[in-house]
Amino acid sequence: MPIEESPFSEQIYTRRDKFNHEYDITLNEITTNSNKKGFSNSGYCYSLLKRVNDLSHHEKILFLRYQLNKSSKPMRWLLDFEKLIEINSWESAQEFYNQFENLSIKTKEIIRDLFKAIETGKYKNTSTEVKEFNNNNVIYNTTEACEFLNISKSTIYKLTSARNIPFYKPNGKNMYFKKDELVAYLSKKRQITNSELETQTSAYLNRNHRL
Secondary structure: OOOOOOOOOOOOOEOOOOOOOOOOOEHHHHHHHHOOOOOOHHHHHHHHHHHHHHOOHHHHHHHHHHHHHHOOOHHHHHHHHHHHHHHOOOOOOOOOOOOOOOHHHHHHHHHHHHHHHHHOOOOOOOOOOOOOOOHHHOEEEHHHHHHHHOOOHHHHHHHHHOOOOOOEOOOOOOOEEEHHHHHHHHOOOOOOOHHHHHHHHHHHHHHHHHO
16 A cells, blocks of 8 residues: 655664564565665655554554664654654545554554653663663563573573463563563572672571580
8 A cells, every 4th residue: 555655864674684683674574565676765664654553552662662772863763753653644535445544543652652751861772672761660572581681582482381480471472571570580599609608607607606
């Protein structure tokens, strides 16, 4: 379906076809969506619209956070994205059906919260880790959890299968993890330091000496 293009001051995509993050927009995806060889702004815009439209509410948040974390100017990128949503959320008519008709309503609250987070300085731009702007309620997908724990996906699947690590499946398919619970998992079986061992040994010997 033809869409209304909106210029982006920064197009965030990768030329790689393999080993990409699940929220990467790829050049191959852009080419497929535009029917044009190489990069095109129309293909980029359509790829963004289609991705966001197809994702669940929570995954919309993760996807947009990922794009902003890769952007050198997250505020500018979000303004461009907001405009793209607005001009393509027109109401369907009898002759024309618009699959993105309700996208503005679905993303309005998400975009507002992201703007607020950037403006108040709570949103930290980083290309190495996707962060939640509210650090008390960070939620990771599987890839992000693996990066945080520094383990492979096969290892995290074993941990979840054995119920050794807490996880959530709100849509019955994709797994999500709370950062504070991952921190609690990493904090298990803490090994004491030599100085702590010496202190405990001294305290034990003193107690026995009094006896």
